[in-house]
Structure formats: C-alpha cells, structure tokens
Amino acid sequence: MNARLVALDEGQDINLDRAMVVVGRHPACDVRLDSLRVSRHHCCMTPDGGELLVRDLGSTNGIRINGERVEIGRLRLGDELSIAHLRYRLDAGLGHDRTLADPLSSASALAIGRASGPDRPPGVALLDGVETHCLAGDSDLAAAVRKALPSSVAHRCKIEVIVRVDGDEPDDAPPPTPVEFSNASRPEPRPEPDPDEVTG
C-alpha cells in the first residue's frame, strides 16, 4: 500500500512508504511537525492489513480518528486523522482521481470491460459497484453521459459526443439533435440541444 496522509491544514502530506512512521516535533522523527502543540514523539503508525494503525505515544494533545480521541486506532481509506490540531485524510496515493471522462485514463474503459461478464445482459456493466448501462463501442465520454442519464432512457439511446471549440463551424457533423431514442414509443419532450456538449 503506497498510501499517504493528505494534509487538510497547513503542512506537508505524510508519505507512508515505510514499515513504521514516527511523527513528532523531535528531530529524530520520520515526520517532523514544527508546532508547539505537537509533542516531541507524538504518534507512530504502521500499515496493518490494508489499514493504518496509529498509536499515540503519550502526546499532550493526542490524536483523533474521525474526531474521536483515541490512544490507538485504525484508519481506513478516507478516514480523517488529527495529530494535535493538524488534520489529515488517508489516501490510497494513486496520484490523481481517475474519472470516466479522463481520456488519459484507461482505467474507466478497463473497469467497464472487466466488470461486464458473461452473466450480465449485454450493455449492462458494473462500475464502481453501481449497475450502469453502457454499450460496446461507447467511448469513455459517451459511457459517462450514459451513466448520467436516467436508467429508463440510458439503455435505449445512442450517444455520440461532439466537442466543438467555440466559433468553429462543423463541416461534416450532423445537425445537432439531442439523444435519439431507438425505441421511441411514447412521445417525449425533446430537450433543448446544447451545441457545445452532447448530440446524437
């Protein structure tokens, strides 16, 4: 686990790349926090089974996990640790949040590909634990749009994403029409197209 504690107040993040990290004001500490509210040897932490075990070393101002003062406790990803008055959040340390719409990230496409198994109907994938509709051939952006649509609509439409720079006139792009229902049995109000966003 290449996790780190992200500083929510002033100060540096704490990298948890060692078997034991001792935090305090003392120069020999792995992480020095230069505040008089921090004890010389304030707390120590060690990874344990995907969690982070934090132990108070008899500090004056203590440690808190999600606001609760503890002598010893465990942090899961996303939990908040306070060392005296300084707050941190445990982060997996992936570098950046991977999003569906991030074209540089193949994680989203990968996640969809991996999640859709033979036991699922085609076009239905499990993404982030939420069942979402996507079709083979959807780009990351289209998949994200489809995910944002209500599920009653999501599996019945075809999505094409056209990104236009302001002022550009498209040469061969089709006239902007909104989401096109392949099975439009009941009349639905046609939403106003946003020419810069999504057309179908």
Next chain:
Amino acid sequence: MTLRLTPLARGSGPVVLLQRPVYLVGRHPECDLQLDSPKISRRHCCFALAYDRLIVRDLGSRNGVRVNGREIVETQLFRGDEVAIGPLIFRVERDEAAGARPEPRPSEDAPEVDLVPLDDI
C-alpha cells in the same frame, strides 16, 4: 511466524509474544509492555510488525536501545538478535508453539505478561 522476546537473564523481564502490529514499550502505565525500571524511559521504544518484518524504534529514550551491542534509532530485527532496552536485554526468538496454542502458557521460570488489549482494538 510469531516472534517473541525472551530475557537473556532469566527472571530479569517478561517473555513477550509479538502478535500485534505495534507495541509501545516503557515505564508508563499506558505502554503495551510496561517495564518497571528507573533506567527505562516512560516511552522508551516501540516495536512494529509490518510486511512480515519486525522493527524496533527508539523514542528518544535516555538510555537508548541497542541491537547486538550497537546503539540504534531504528532497525529491523531478526531471529537471534539481542535487543537491549535500557538495562534489559532480550533475545528475538521464534515462538514455535504460538500457532498451536491460542493463549500463551505461563512459564515456570520467567513471569509472562499477558498484554491486555487496549479497548476493543
């Protein structure tokens, strides 16, 4: 594999089974392993078990921590190493029976401490 700390001189200290990820050692009652000697600092050192490694770390104690005679701040411990916590010297040993029996058997020679877990951690 479970490791334990056995006092080099019989009766000079408790046998310590290292089964939890962190042990704080010192004279203070809040320590996981309380060693009652004036030459032991209130928070003397701590042991951590992570990634199958045993690590000892001095916490700015007055009389220091020595491993195989050398003063250290932090080091990894191996079987057979001698750890001196102030005046008390322990040897790192493998606890053969730890997997077989759930609770440590009281020893005849050395008093064995039962480390009481803090709250429900």
